[in-house]
Amino acid sequence: MKKAASDRCCSSPEDPAFLSLELGAGQPALPLFRGRKTMDGNADMPQIEGAPMSYANQSAYLEVATGCFRATVGDHSSPCSGTQERPCHIVRQLTACNELLFPARMPLQEIPGARGKLALVSVDNECLSLPEPQDYRLRQSAGFMHCLLKHHKCVASLHLRRSHFDKYSSPLCDALPHSCLKKLRLSCGFPMPEGICAAIPSLTSLEELQCSLNEMNCASYSDSCADLSGISMEEQATKHLLTCLTESGILKDLSLGRRVLPETCREELAQYLMSSPSLTSFRFTDDSVKSEIAVLEGILYNRRISKVGISAFTGNAESIQLVARILGENTVVKSFVILYIREEISPGHHVTYDTWLQALKENVALEELSIPYQIWNLQQWIRFTNILDSKQHLKKVNILSDGNNCDHFTHVCRALEDSGVHEKVSCGLYFVKDNADLLNCKMFSVLYFGLGVREDVKATALRQLLDCSHVTCLTLDIPRGNLAVSSALAEYVQSASVLRKLEVSTGFAVVSDVSDAWWTLIVQSLSRNNSIKDLNICLSDMSDRDAESIVEAVSENTNIRKLTFGVCGMMTLNAFVNRLSVGIMGNHTLLGVVLYGRLDQEGQDASRKLFDIYEATRRNSGLLAAAAAFPKATDVHRYSAAALERICKRHAELLEDLAELVEVNVAEIGGMAHRHLNRTASLDEYMRITGVVKERVECHPRDDGRMQLDDLNEDCWRMVRRHLMLDDIEEALIHPEILLAATAATT
Known part of the structure; x- marks a missing residue:
């Protein structure tokens, strides 16, 4: 008799089904713990050479497993105690749990609004150079992850990156069928691992599935490697997965990244989209025209999907007509998004997209639309404004730019603003290049100064921003020592009342001998600002004191919720991490910290400081999540x-x-x-x-x-x-x- 999901989540720790763990793909199976060191870190854990670690032993070792900093023993082996009335006991012990999980960079976090539910999240450390954890610490982390997924129904979400799946594939694939996950997010390489394909159909509580391909990994696989990966095996696993998803009727949200599913499975994918009784949100990215057509056909006949997102539209003639039919015939889709079109649209090709205008005129359901500006000429956009003005239900339209700022884009923005529909329309990101002619256009909320923009253009635009109440995000690069740009930025930042996000990077110095005056102006303005919530700073070859001054500015500003800090060149993160870790537990408003760069410190000391930083922000965001x-x-x-x-x-x-x-x-x-x-x-x-x-x-x-x-x-x-x-x-x-x-x- 098949066990119910709730029964599987509370399975006994003595379950003998799993006997050993594998830390790396292709490596021999190893005992769960090779050795546990005492508080002085010298003595090894007792073990029997060659003997696999049983669940009974795993439970026993988890009972005495200590965190990597405080050497305290927590309740790591008990099954889930969560009920409708009270959360599981580990919710009150997240700091101790995360200390055990820290070597694997897989912390537990509270899920906002989901009372007592937790997410196991893979932290991206690809851009952060850290000392490698000790082997037995990794084994403890792996064992605890396995225990959490298999025995804790309070763990409802899992995010895996490729590096983590490669290291912990065996324990993860063994535990997943017993878990009670409602959300699974996979950021993996190509091809999609066979083990995960086999495990997904067993997730009977799964409501949201996201599969995306790491672009950096994608570039490392040659065509020959892809051919040798065994397409028939991948095809069968994918078809089985789609069949099981259709039969389960639970999944509500599905995101598929580029090359996740083989093209040979397009018919099964279309059939799944047509017949899925539960799916309400679908996002898709792929280079294949055939797969795109299959997806659009499935969406056309589905009567449940209300949100559709396509990242890279091919511009194929058949796909264009299918989109027109979806917009004109489907009465369920309320949000339709196309981020960009992969082919360049020539002036004579605009007529192909004319069918979308007629379809939008007939549409009675759409509430949100995002489309690239290139699809229509100026006359077609004017027709669109007339349609938009008559559609009360279409409340939000995003016009997406490619960053070229060509005359056509400028004319489209002017036409939309003059038509009076600009309150419904957002053009999002404004790429400033040779000038900032569209700076006063209220349809833009993000201002981006790309590389190569003249310094006088930057300074002039920043001074004009003082009169702009619509810009909420600013990104720019400042050459070290440029007093004109830094003073204009400082004047704007300290008086800005609507700016929510600021991204600043420092480039090469314009002169060899640079004073600190330009940087002092920027830091002081950050301390005085009362609107910025998301601060992103990247420094290149600057002093430790310059890095520490950012920490001091953030400490004085209780509005900042997310801090991203990176270094490049010969700089390290040492000074920044040392300064931020001091008193970080007294900060109750910082909700997230992201670091990238090199950390040149002894492993244990650096790791403890990082843990304190991450755990303080986890505690703060957890308070919001619970409330x-x-x-x-x-x-x-x-x-x-x-x-x-x-x-x-x-x-x-x-x-x-x-x-x-x-x-x-x-x-x-x-x-x-x-x-x-x-x-x-x-x-x-x-x-x-x-x-x-x-x-x-x-x-x-x-x-x-x-x-x-x-x-x-x-x-x-x-x-x-x-x-x-x-x-x-x-x-x-x-x-x-x-x-x-x-x-x-x-x-």
């Missing part, structure tokens, strides 16, 4: 309510981020949170939600007649409650074995 569950809650859940209370009382600056996360108006989030927390205000409710009592507070009378807790009137309790947090009462941790026994006793 994000409150708008949909019919009852007050302690875990999410406690997170919401902490934000409101201690970190109110995160309320705007919470509003964005739960997709409500910023002006409304404070009132919504206050009303929800009011349900925890009374004495009885506070004590019930925190688990002190089941229903209400009743105290035994004292012999001396003195006042008891239940004698407090509402006003007195309200004064006490002001100083109490829901987290002030320690949550009783019920061990999984006790929980299972209690559940069995009541059934």
